[in-house]
Amino acid sequence: MLSFLIRRLATFIPTFIGVTVIAFAFIRLLPGDPILLLAGERGVSAERYAELQHQFGFDQPVWRQYIDYVIGIFHGDLGTSFSTKRPVLDEFMQLFPATVELGLCAIVLATLIGIPAGVIAAVNRGKFFDQALMSSALVGYSMPIFWWALLLIIVFSGTLGWTPVSGRMGLQYYFDTPTGFMLIDSLLSGQSGAFRSAVSHLILPTIALATIPLAVIARQTRSAMLEVLGEDYVRTARAKGMSPLRVNGVHALRNALIPVVTVIGLSVGTLLAGAILTETIFSWPGIGKWMVDSIFRRDYQVVQGGLLLIALVVMIVNLIVDVLYGFINPKIRKG
Amino acid sequence: MTDSASHPASPASTQKAPPSRLREFWSSFKENRGAVIGLIVFLGFLFVAILAPLLAPYAPDTQYRDAQLVPPFWQEGGSTRFLLGTDAVGRDLLSRLIYGARFSFFIGLLVVTLATSLGVLLGVIAGFAPRWLDTLIMRLMDIVLSFPSLLLALVLVAILGPSLLNAMIAIAIVLQPHFVRLTRAAVLTERSKDYVIAARVAGGRPIRIMFRTVLPNCLAPIIVQAALSFSTAVLDTAALGFLGMGAQPPTPEWGTMLAEAREFILSAWWVVTFPGLCILVTVLAINLMGDGLRDALDPKLKRS
Numbered sequence: 001m002l003s004f005l006i007r008r009l010a011t012f013i014p015t016f017i018g019v020t021v022i023a024f025a026f027i028r029l030l031p032g033d034p035i036l037l038l039a040g041e042r043g044v045s046a047e048r049y050a051e052l053q054h055q056f057g058f059d060q061p062v063w064r065q066y067i068d069y070v071i072g073i074f075h076g077d078l079g080t081s082f083s084t085k086r087p088v089l090d091e092f093m094q095l096f097p098a099t100v101e102l103g104l105c106a107i108v109l110a111t112l113i114g115i116p117a118g119v120i121a122a123v124n125r126g127k128f129f130d131q132a133l134m135s136s137a138l139v140g141y142s143m144p145i146f147w148w149a150l151l152l153i154i155v156f157s158g159t160l161g162w163t164p165v166s167g168r169m170g171l172q173y174y175f176d177t178p179t180g181f182m183l184i185d186s187l188l189s190g191q192s193g194a195f196r197s198a199v200s201h202l203i204l205p206t207i208a209l210a211t212i213p214l215a216v217i218a219r220q221t222r223s224a225m226l227e228v229l230g231e232d233y234v235r236t237a238r239a240k241g242m243s244p245l246r247v248n249g250v251h252a253l254r255n256a257l258i259p260v261v262t263v264i265g266l267s268v269g270t271l272l273a274g275a276i277l278t279e280t281i282f283s284w285p286g287i288g289k290w291m292v293d294s295i296f297r298r299d300y301q302v303v304q305g306g307l308l309l310i311a312l313v314v315m316i317v318n319l320i321v322d323v324l325y326g327f328i329n330p331k332i333r334k335g
Numbered sequence: 336m337t338d339s340a341s342h343p344a345s346p347a348s349t350q351k352a353p354p355s356r357l358r359e360f361w362s363s364f365k366e367n368r369g370a371v372i373g374l375i376v377f378l379g380f381l382f383v384a385i386l387a388p389l390l391a392p393y394a395p396d397t398q399y400r401d402a403q404l405v406p407p408f409w410q411e412g413g414s415t416r417f418l419l420g421t422d423a424v425g426r427d428l429l430s431r432l433i434y435g436a437r438f439s440f441f442i443g444l445l446v447v448t449l450a451t452s453l454g455v456l457l458g459v460i461a462g463f464a465p466r467w468l469d470t471l472i473m474r475l476m477d478i479v480l481s482f483p484s485l486l487l488a489l490v491l492v493a494i495l496g497p498s499l500l501n502a503m504i505a506i507a508i509v510l511q512p513h514f515v516r517l518t519r520a521a522v523l524t525e526r527s528k529d530y531v532i533a534a535r536v537a538g539g540r541p542i543r544i545m546f547r548t549v550l551p552n553c554l555a556p557i558i559v560q561a562a563l564s565f566s567t568a569v570l571d572t573a574a575l576g577f578l579g580m581g582a583q584p585p586t587p588e589w590g591t592m593l594a595e596a597r598e599f600i601l602s603a604w605w606v607v608t609f610p611g612l613c614i615l616v617t618v619l620a621i622n623l624m625g626d627g628l629r630d631a632l633d634p635k636l637k638r639s
Contacts, residue, residue: 138623146577148611307482318481
């Protein structure tokens with residue numbers, strides 16, 4: 001187990017270095033002079049240009065700039081947003097809970113529906129139920145979520161008027177956000193209706209973001225269940241006269257879940273990519289929208305820092321999933 | 336594969352010739368009803384893309400200023416002059432959708448060709464290369480894969496400048512690590528098999544062994560991945576277009592059309608609904624076909 005951990009960490013470090021190189025190279029690959037880009041359309045005077053060049057370290061050789069950049073990362077210095085003048089890390093920390101909240105809700109919804117759907121489809125293999133469920137899963141898997149989100153808005157916000165179109169909270173509520181999670185903060189605030197407002201703002205983005213993971217989980221559960229249902233121990237359990245519910249739900253599902261859990265863990269990258277579209281459409285103030293806005297605002301320090309932090313989040317989650325998977329499944333450890 | 340009798344050493348020569356691989360594939364593929372439907376829809380879509388100038392009632396960018404946001408013909412206020420209605424500047428929606436099929440097909444084809452050729456080349460090299468080069472290539476792929484694909488594509492487009500071509504290049508770069516991993520894994524399992532050792536003992540040059548001996552036997556998973564990547568390419572390019580970082584207006588690309596239509600979601604449902612529906616149907620057809628391909632080409636996963 002220890003050697004597995006070491007091996008896994010040994011691939012983590014070079015990947016992390018590579019990610020820092022890409023983030024570092026990003027600003028330098030942009031067409032045009034980075035300082036003029038940062039300065040915007042008004043331009044800068046010659047003295048100010050030299051000053052800025054020194055401030056950003058562009059007067060140093062490239063390898064030196066890179067070393068300084070990495071040292072900065074370990075001190076939590078990811079640059080300053082050009083439009084808000086706030087440190088990139090602070091902005092990220094403030095917006096990240098919104099993305100986590102949305103992502104967690106989406107993954108919970110996808111799991112709660114996807115796993116039972118996959119089990120039901122596998123148990124009724126080839127029958128109408130299986131075909132209907134798997135067809136819907138394929139439609140969900142093929143869904144352009146930016147369009148799906150717009151349709152949800154047309155139907156539930158426009159026609160039916162049930163849910164708000166954008167944001168995280170009704171404007172009439174104002175309270176402190178110690179955790180950053182609206183569902184928790186609205187309860188802590190004690191204001192009546194605040195929690196309801198938080199939930200109603202969450203519903204549509206959650207559905208939009210959950211659609212693709214839901215389809216993936218349902219398909220994965222079905223195929224994992226089918227594999228397990230043919231095993232001897234399932235036949236034995238059946239032969240012992242256990243109820244189908246117990247055989248399918250306990251004996252089979254528990255073993256089928258191992259690959260499914262991995263799929264759920266590894267879908268973090270997909271969720272973050274989906275969050276870019278979902279957050280933009282629903283004006284959800286998370287890191288996906290922040291990145292898109294910053295690209296359009298040409299706030300490249302933010303793009304650089306955000307790129308690094310998001311990759312880091314994905315890498316850490318993947319590492320945790322791999323290690324957990326190694327714990328559950330000894331075959332992987334040897335690999 | 337056609338005539339086993341010409342190889343007297345082949346043990347199969349005494350038995351009945353096996354059915355050709357293509358026929359075997361087809362008989363397996365056509366069993367899957369969904370895959371056949373997907374194929375038909377895909378061919379229809381290809382047909383529309385090729386014949387767009389003949390099928391479209393109007394040019395995609397002609398603006399009829401007297402007919403802005405006309406609803407589809409079955410709705411009140413619509414007319415058969417514009418079957419699916421018009422957009423905010425009076426362009427015929429149906430014609431734009433038909434021309435959009437051209438873009439999507441072209442996007443899918445180019446992105447998959449780029450991603451596959453680059454990915455397969457790197458994958459074969461990694462599979463045969465000395466350890467350090469193999470490690471280097473695979474670590475590079477890990478780095479690309481540790482960014483959410485759409486985010487990396489967005490950033491690449493920010494570097495290259497927003498245009499359809501740059502969006503396609505960005506998506507090809509983001510997709511190719513999957514091909515590298517797949518090809519390398521297939522090469523590694525094939526490499527130690529007897530026929531490869533025989534080819535090597537017979538004095539085959541390394542390049543020939545890599546691409547003529549081993550690669551053809553690794554193709555099945557690569558073809559499946561290419562088919563499924565086609566749908567990812569269409570979807571992600573549309574997403575970039577939707578975010579304003581792909582094809583630029585007035586290109587009748589479906590994602591870009593959706594972006595232009597966004598402000599009318601609550602007043603003119605048709606400008607939003609139809610482009611997205613086209614994307615969904617196309618992607619769905621390709622995925623159905625891809626599932627059928629996988630079942631037919633990959634016996635391990637067959638009919639699970």
